[in-house]
Amino acid sequence: MRTAVSTLRLLEPRNLAEALRMLRDEPEAVPLAGATDLYVALNAGGPGPRQFVNLWRLAPLRRITMPGDALSIGALATYTALIRSRLVQRRIPMLARAAQEVGGMQIQNRGTLGGNIANASPAGDTLPVLAVAEAMVVLRSAGDERRVPFGSFYTGYRRSARRPDELITAVEIPPIEGIQWFRKVGTRAAQSVSKVVMAAVRAPRPRVAVGSVAPTVLRLYHTEAALAAGRSIEEATQALESEIHPIDDPRSTATYRRMVATNLLRRFWSDTARG
């Protein structure tokens, strides 16, 4: 179906500074990166944005570098780039894993990490990974740059700390101590939306985050505390059950999500046990 495009307006910044000025001066305009969600959202109807700032050509936003201690991943890095990056594979292999499960090859070639973050879906596959990595989201506006810890980035269902005049320019990943673990449970083996998606790190201070069981991605602080304190895995699963708020939707049920999240926690713990 041909989308009604004549009412859409695309602004074409030549560089990042110009993009930021456009976002400041055109409050109705929203950033457009890989566009893997654009036409799906437009076809679904409803009000939605009609002006876009085209980020696709802003090459500096694609860079994956390690200037110091932190791995800096540009917001425009595609899933394919994440999968191929040796820096990502070394520092945060669970992110490469998540990128492989996002969709088919075609989606991986266009979808971006910044887009996954900005889309703010509770089911975003990279979000639990960034949560347990305790990543830092770099936001820039025409006049400012600030960093928001990933744990504070989401403020409600599909709402984030990003202001309309700000762009996510990069995500910074600190060194991660411990064994990384990731599992996505989708509606089929490939190219699916997650029913439950979990990332975890086994370390003296364990970290666990889950998607698709609450209005936003969830860091399971009580569960982590139970594990860190040496409590049994059964007690930890009880903590998990109290922290998550899954619902029924066309893809799955609250009961299923609850059971699977619990099973995944146990699986994480047994998969990463040493000795």
Place this chain on the structure above:
Amino acid sequence: MADRRGAGPGERYAVGGAVGRSVPRKDGIGKASGSARYADDLVFPGMLYGRTIRTTIPCGRIRSIALEFDPAGFTVVGHRDIRGRNVVALLVDDQPCLVETDVRHGAEPVLLLAHEDREKLLAARVAVVYEPGTPVFDPEHSPRSFKDLVIEKGTLAAGFASADFVVEGTYRTGHQEHVYIEPNGVVAVPEDGGIAVYGSIQCPFYVQQALATLLGPAVSRIRVIQTETGGGFGGKEEYPSMLAGHAVLLALKAGRPVKMIYDRAEDMLATTKRHPAIVRHRTGVTRDGRLVAMAVDVVIDGGAYATLSPVVLARGAIHAAGPYRCPNVRITGRAMFTNTPPNGAFRGFGVPQTAFAVEVHMERIAEALGMDSVRLRERNALRPGDTTVTGQRMGQDCSARQVLRAALRKSGYHRKRKAYAGTDRGIGLALYYHGCGFTGSGEVRLASRASVELTATGVRILSSSTEFGQGTRTMHAQIVADALAMPYDQVEVALPDTSLVPDSGPTVASRTCMIVGGILERAATELRERLGGLPPAEYFRRHGPLKVTRQYQQPEWIRWDETSFRGDAYATYGWGCDVAEVRLDRDTGEVHPLRLTAVTDVGKAIHPALARGQIEGGTAQGVGYALLEHVVMREGLMANAQLANYQIPTTLDTPRIDVILLENPYPGGPSGAKGLGELPMNGPAPALVNAIRHLGLDLRSIPALPEAVLEAMCVSR
């Protein structure tokens, strides 16, 4: 015997050697080069685009309709524009082409709009005011049926009296959406005081007849032409009559061509799906495993209008006792009305539903007896000389035991059944069959015809049989080439254009090879006699054109009583046995299909590679039916009408499929061929659910989603 490969492309074949070889296909390179033309690829000068305004409540009446857009440039069509009869002619003419007042489901067509500019077309607002009624969504509590039937054999009470065990069970199957990768679409083009319709169509003459009814005597020249079609599976058997009617009404009113291509969401929401079914079994069996009494009740959800539900019910019911002999059987069935979009033809046509039920039930009978379910099947499988539930006597072309044996051998079933016990792997099987051609007297009523005519370079086949991936063109050309003892590459196949080809009946019901191929074989044989030894092109050069047309002739031994469902339901049957191996992920309830072995007897594989392709594809579609494909209904409509939310198997969801083609010929088919298009649909679901049973999980409905599997795991703990 395994499938056989023909010689490579470009090779000439010895005369008399096309059938049974994987010859180069008549489709040419167009599908792979992008030059094949599907409905949406066609463009006509002055073409408009069409759009359907649909109801938004499942039940009630329309009080008023208001157009809330600037009418400039628009063509608007409502039911008052219909000159003939406002019906989509099919079996029972109960479905209107456009709603008048009564609303019976939430996606009924009310108004049609056309405009040159698609954005203006899509932006047009139409306000409809309704008086809502009280909808019926549960087929088991519906006040009305489209069809009721009873099939009886022997004396049920006596049978149960002689049984040592009685096993009961209720089995459920859900809707299934076709997901042909090309959605429904047509282009209607006014021409020569009449109208032509180009489209993604399985049955051009069904559309022709429906248009004649809709338009009345005012429009005498109606031509329907099939474009290259991107998948059918039954979803383009009857629905195109509705869509073509819409496009034609717009085109005639506007005086311009009108293209109507559904997008995926509209196609999934509004067009037909497989009938959901509830099948109840009550079976009496002796302690040594003989079936002595079978009572089966089949309820199918027909949706809001009859469409083909009476025939889906009939076919499903006839097969409902499985490929087994039993002296006392009673099958009852009803097709029920609900306020949902009408369900319709889908590959298998009632049998996937009832085959699922009986094959899982057989597993449970075996468990009740403490008997290996393979032995139970071997003991009761139909043999030549046995009679079916309709009293049809099986001939030598009955292959139930052969396919079972071959499947056991190829898959290593018994060994794995022991080895997998107590692990996260399961193995299960299903034995099934499928009647070929229209049920009962259907072929006689169709009176199909097909022709072979001479050309300057060879011969041309004229039939309304459509190609949509299953190899119609190729297979018909092979049959005709061999019957004429001429080179295969001198046989061409005419485009199915209703003004040029005779009505060979619909391309459905596993009949295109056996029935239409059979007619063509006879036409070609007669033509050969008339040629007096001259090659076709030579005869044409000397004597001019020559065409032979032949009509379906029912085999003289067939006896069928339509009212009592007694006699020879089908001329012959295809036979199959599937073995499925799965791995269970206990954390998530996901069932990963690892391998599916499909043994099918197809009589004769006219083109082994195409035949194998049909079995592989149908098997994959069955895997989706069993494990993945879930139509979520909310307020009588599909709530997940996007490919993101209705999941068909990807490469990673599809197991390795091992196909073995057996050839136990049906003497009445061309070179012994039976039908095979629908057969592979019947085995995968019960085989997979029986593999899940092997893991200790009692599931009796499909799709066997992880949610249901996890719940069954809790129950079994």
Place this chain on the structure above:
Amino acid sequence: MRFTLNGNPADVAAHPMARLLDVLREECGLTGTKEGCGEGECGACTVLVDGEAVCSCLIPLAHVEGAEVTTIEGLGAAHPLQRAFMDEVGAQCGICTPGMIMAAVTLGTRPSLATIRTRLAGNLCRCTGYEAIYRAIRRP
């Protein structure tokens, strides 16, 4: 909008937010690329942009400015994959075939079965059950 189309310079007048799929099929008249869903789920609309397989139903025209776009027509009619798809019956109805071939073109020589299955997971086929597609791609 200027880009390279099947090796030739193209200059198309269309809205920058028009879907690349529509521009290819209509403004450029190349109907080999098919629409199966408009959601990026089926892969029938797969083309190459700068050598990478993408769903053209998701690409705004502006995103291919200056890029190299290759469609099924860019392979002509004599690419070995095309012949293989017909002979091995990797194409039945053919509607998924152009997208499938464009995706397969990126797999390099002699891909393993595992690679094919993973990389083609975004190309849906309803006719073949995929087996013949693997046979076509792996044909020597």
